[in-house]
Amino acid sequence: MALPQPLPELSPDFRHTWTLAHSECRYKLDMLSNAHFTPRPPLAGSSAEGLKVPSLKMEETIPLMVSDATLQAPEERRAPRRHVKDQAELTPDEKAAVRRTRKAARxxxxxxxxxxxxxxxxxxxxxxxxxxxxxxxAKQEKGPLARPPRPTCCSNLRKLPLCR
Incomplete structure (x- = not known):
């Protein structure tokens, strides 16, 4: 097996340019990530002394999770969640309630x-x-056959209150 060879000595100019390029690249990557980005502190000097600003200013991060309500249009948020029943699907109590509502409105x-x-x-x-x-x-026209006749005895298997 070959032994690793020692790295050649780099010139100070090359090392300086490489360090500058590397730090610029890291800075740009930090700007892109934005998840945990802390901006650079302002440079210390005579220009910063005249300004009365904090030495470090934190930026707000972009929210990682956004609720569905902010993505919906207002009419989608107010849309009814219940299923509107057809007239055939209504129970007798619901039909009576609908009729009472219409009658009250009229x-x-x-x-x-x-x-x-x-x-x-x-x-x-x-x-x-x-x-x-x-x-x-209209009721007289329908006559007595409009409603089925009410049984007077136990004609079916259920016990009626009349048979007691």
Whole structure:
């Protein structure tokens, strides 16, 4: 095996230029990393004495983790998270709640019309009476077969309150 040969002596000029190039390269790499970068302290001298600035100023680092909320548009943040159900998917209680909501909104709109003067109170009463007559006629037209007849005894396997 060959013995390692001693390194040749480098000239002081070459060593000086190499040191300057190496320190400049390290400085640029530190600037690029920015994760733990501390800026160089200002040079001590007559120019720094006149300025009343701190000798060392820390820079804020760029946040490594950013929340998803800052990346979303405002309408995406306010978007509903729940699934909007179709009319066929609603339970009977939910259907009744939807109907009550629509009915309350309709009543409020009619009341606002009366208050603004677009409809008189007599017109509103006439409208309500006409609707009641129309609903009554529709119920009579359907007749007693509109609803299935209620069992009077234990015709099915469940016990009804009438059979006790």
């Amino acid at each position: 009543t409020k709109r009619l009341q606002d019309k009366v208050e603004r003067g677009e409809m008189s109170l007599a017109d509103r009463r006439a409208r309500d009476a006409k609707l009641q007559e129309k609903n009554k006629a």
